[in-house]
Amino acid sequence: MTDYLLLMRHTGNPMAQLSPEETQQHLQQWGEWMGALAQAGRLKGANPLTNVGAVVGKDVVTDGPYAEAKDVVGGFVLVACESLEHAKQTARGCPVVALGGIVEVRETAPAVGM
Amino acid sequence: MQPGVVVDHLFRHEAGRLTATLLRVLGPRQLEVAEEIVQETLLQALESWKVGPLPDNPAAWLTRVAKNRAIDVLRRRATTKKYEPDLAAAFQVQALQQRVDAHFDGEVDDDVLRLMFSCCPPSLPRAAQVALILKTLCGFSVGEIAAALLVTPVSMERRLSRAKTALRDHGLVDVDSAREREARIGGVRQAVYLLFNEGYHGAHPTQTSRDDLCGEAIRLGGILANHPATTSPTNHALMALMCLHGARLASRTDLGGALLTLQEQDRAQWSPALLRLGYAHLQQSAAGDDVTAIHIEAMLAAVHAAAPTWAATDWRRIVDLYDVLVDLQDTPITRLNRAIAIGQRDGDVVGLAALDDVDDAHGRELAAYPFLHAARGGCLHRLGRADEARAAFQQAHATARSDAERAFFAAKLQR
Numbered sequence: 372m373t374d375y376l377l378l379m380r381h382t383g384n385p386m387a388q389l390s391p392e393e394t395q396q397h398l399q400q401w402g403e404w405m406g407a408l409a410q411a412g413r414l415k416g417a418n419p420l421t422n423v424g425a426v427v428g429k430d431v432v433t434d435g436p437y438a439e440a441k442d443v444v445g446g447f448v449l450v451a452c453e454s455l456e457h458a459k460q461t462a463r464g465c466p467v468v469a470l471g472g473i474v475e476v477r478e479t480a481p482a483v484g485m
Numbered sequence: 486m487q488p489g490v491v492v493d494h495l496f497r498h499e500a501g502r503l504t505a506t507l508l509r510v511l512g513p514r515q516l517e518v519a520e521e522i523v524q525e526t527l528l529q530a531l532e533s534w535k536v537g538p539l540p541d542n543p544a545a546w547l548t549r550v551a552k553n554r555a556i557d558v559l560r561r562r563a564t565t566k567k568y569e570p571d572l573a574a575a576f577q578v579q580a581l582q583q584r585v586d587a588h589f590d591g592e593v594d595d596d597v598l599r600l601m602f603s604c605c606p607p608s609l610p611r612a613a614q615v616a617l618i619l620k621t622l623c624g625f626s627v628g629e630i631a632a633a634l635l636v637t638p639v640s641m642e643r644r645l646s647r648a649k650t651a652l653r654d655h656g657l658v659d660v661d662s663a664r665e666r667e668a669r670i671g672g673v674r675q676a677v678y679l680l681f682n683e684g685y686h687g688a689h690p691t692q693t694s695r696d697d698l699c700g701e702a703i704r705l706g707g708i709l710a711n712h713p714a715t716t717s718p719t720n721h722a723l724m725a726l727m728c729l730h731g732a733r734l735a736s737r738t739d740l741g742g743a744l745l746t747l748q749e750q751d752r753a754q755w756s757p758a759l760l761r762l763g764y765a766h767l768q769q770s771a772a773g774d775d776v777t778a779i780h781i782e783a784m785l786a787a788v789h790a791a792a793p794t795w796a797a798t799d800w801r802r803i804v805d806l807y808d809v810l811v812d813l814q815d816t817p818i819t820r821l822n823r824a825i826a827i828g829q830r831d832g833d834v835v836g837l838a839a840l841d842d843v844d845d846a847h848g849r850e851l852a853a854y855p856f857l858h859a860a861r862g863g864c865l866h867r868l869g870r871a872d873e874a875r876a877a878f879q880q881a882h883a884t885a886r887s888d889a890e891r892a893f894f895a896a897k898l899q900r
Contacts, residue, residue: 386528390626392697394527395496401535402491417536446536466535 372451374415374479375458379445379465381472400466408450408461415449445472449479491534491543496527498704499544500624503551505596508621510555513603513657516621516649518558523624526551595660597622598712601705602658602665605672609651614676615683616641617648623701633698634683660714670715674723674779677706681727685734696734703727703759710766722770722780728763729786732756744893748795760790778814781806800830817847818854825860837864855881855890862897 389397408414426433445467452458455478462474500523507519529550530543540546604617616634619625625633631641659665684698703724709715710724736754739745767787770780785806792798807823824843828836840861843851851857862877875898882894 384528386531387524390629391496391500391523391527391624392494392629393626394531395491395494398491398496398531398535401531405536419532419536421532446532448536 372413372453374449375452375455375461376477376479377448377450377458377462377465378475378477379447379467379472380475381443381445381467381470383443385470385472397466397470400469404464404466405448408448413451413461415451417446417448419446420444491539494700495543496530497624499547500527501622502597503547504621504624505600507551507555508600508603508657509596511558513655514653516652520621522551522554522558525554594708594712595714597705598708598714599657599660601677601708602660602669602673603652603655604648605669605676606651606655607669607672608655609648611672611676611679613644613648613651614672615680616645617652618676618680618705619698619701620645620648621652622705633695666714670717670720674709674720677702677709678723678727678779680705681730685730699727699731699734703731710769718770718772719775719777719779721766721772722777722783725763725767725770726779726783726786728759728766729783729790732759732763732790738889743896744889747789752793755790763787763790776809776813778810781810781813785810798829800826804830817843817850820847821851821854821857821860828860828864833864833867837861837868840864853884855884855886855894858884859894859897866897866900 386394386397405414405417448465450458450461452461455476458476458478462468462476465474468474503523503526504516504519507522508516511519526547530547534540534543600622601618604621605614609617612634616630619630619633620627627642627645628638630636630645631638634641636644658669681699681702684695684700684702706720706724706727710717710720732755733747733750735756736750736752737745763783764787767783770783785803788799788802788806803826804823807819807826810819811823820843821840824836824839827839840857844857844861848857858877858881862874862881865871865874865877878894878897882891882898885891885894
């Protein structure tokens with residue numbers, strides 16, 4: 372098993388279009404998806420990301436968490452997977468996909484010496 | 486990090502409660518602001534709860550977040566006023582926290598009740614009142630209301646915008662004033678009943694969202710029946726009627742979604758909880774001197790609910806009740822239902838004659854209503870008059886209002 376980082380990306384805020392009932396259903400889907408991962412012992416960490424942040428470079432620091440406003444990272448999940456294929460399959464079940472968002476899947480490498 | 490499960494419709498119901506409370510705090514002209522605060526609150530909940538455990542009391546969490554956002558709004562508003570030499574506004578800032586706290590502690594049903602009355606200004610058409618109730622108190626989106634009430638989203642948007650203007654212009658109703666309550670309670674009751682009927686009999690082409698409307702009507706009807714300001718035998722009767730009909734919702738269609746008649750329904754599927762609630766309200770409706778049409782309709786629903794089978798239904802009692810109902814509320818549909826009951830009590834020959842009488846007297850008014858033709862078709866079929874039965878069911882089929890009804894009559898035509 373290797374840890375994969377799933378980055379949830381979306382444009383704008385698709386959640387803002389949902390009615391209360393649909394918002395709750397979306398929450399429900401998260402509960403089911405995360406619940407299954409937790410149950411299988413594959414969930415290594417997860418947090419939503421707020422819109423507070425900055426972008427830091429050598430000569431520049433801008434407000435806001437993103438370089439490009441059209442592509443927002445809304446949260447992340449660290450999850451143990453058998454393979455990249457397995458990680459892709461896991462990502463497809465992420466509720467943001469149903470709302471038109473995308474999930475970036477990245478394999479993590481162990482840091483040498485740690 | 487084990488996610489929990491939120492109770493059914495929590496967001497929808499909390500959206501209604503929070504909107505009702507926010508309108509009182511912010512004023513009825515601030516409906517858009519209130520709706521925005523509620524929306525942001527639910528999104529914040531979604532973000533916070535989707536990857537972690539739920540708070541112990543999700544409803545209280547939502548209330549706290551909405552309250553803080555309301556305080557922010559009021560504070561910002563007070564700041565813009567700071568440059569005016571307005572002592573009252575300055576004082577308001579100090580009292581703000583206390584005032585908002587007081588509004589959010591308890592009194593929740595008061596707020597919902599107040600908004601329910603406020604959504605029903607007499608100048609507003611009943612259908613618009615129902616739409617406004619669904620939007621503000623039931624957390625329905627414009628699209629969901631449009632789908633539930635069979636209107637395009639664009640015209641629903643227009644209807645709602647007019648309704649919101651009416652709500653703003655009339656302000657919030659003082660439900661502590663008996664005079665204001667009396668002036669509107671009839672309209673409020675009708676709006677809740679219409680909401681229920683839209684769900685139950687509505688001309689909706691598919692099943693989705695109909696049960697939701699019935700559930701919302703029962704929730705609001707429960708507040709009308711139980712709140713000290715509005716409890717009355719008639720409001721208990723309305724609640725009894727809705728619960729006793731609502732108990733049958735699950736059995737009204739077969740697995741394929743096709744409509745089933747009361748005769749064909751599996752009575753074991755009727756909801757015991759709703760039946761119990763319905764009987765309890767029916768008991769409480771039997772008080773005072775007024776017998777309203779709603780009382781009689783509730784008693785009719787109870788006779789059907791109490792019958793172990795279709796054949797064992799007390800048709801004598803049902804005809805008697807329809808006789809009273811015709812006295813109280815003489816409509817073609819009441820007369821049609823009475824004629825159907827007479828047929829069940831006295832046989833198809835007498836029943837057909839009763840239906841023909843209704844057809845002679847009210848045929849034109851009932852021309853677009855499929856069930857007169859359908860009832861005649863049923864009698865004729867059982868009497869072996871196949872060609873006439875066929876013609877009647879063809880008429881019913883031609884006036885059917887939904888796919889389910891069309892399929893229902895098409896099946897009768899194939900016998």
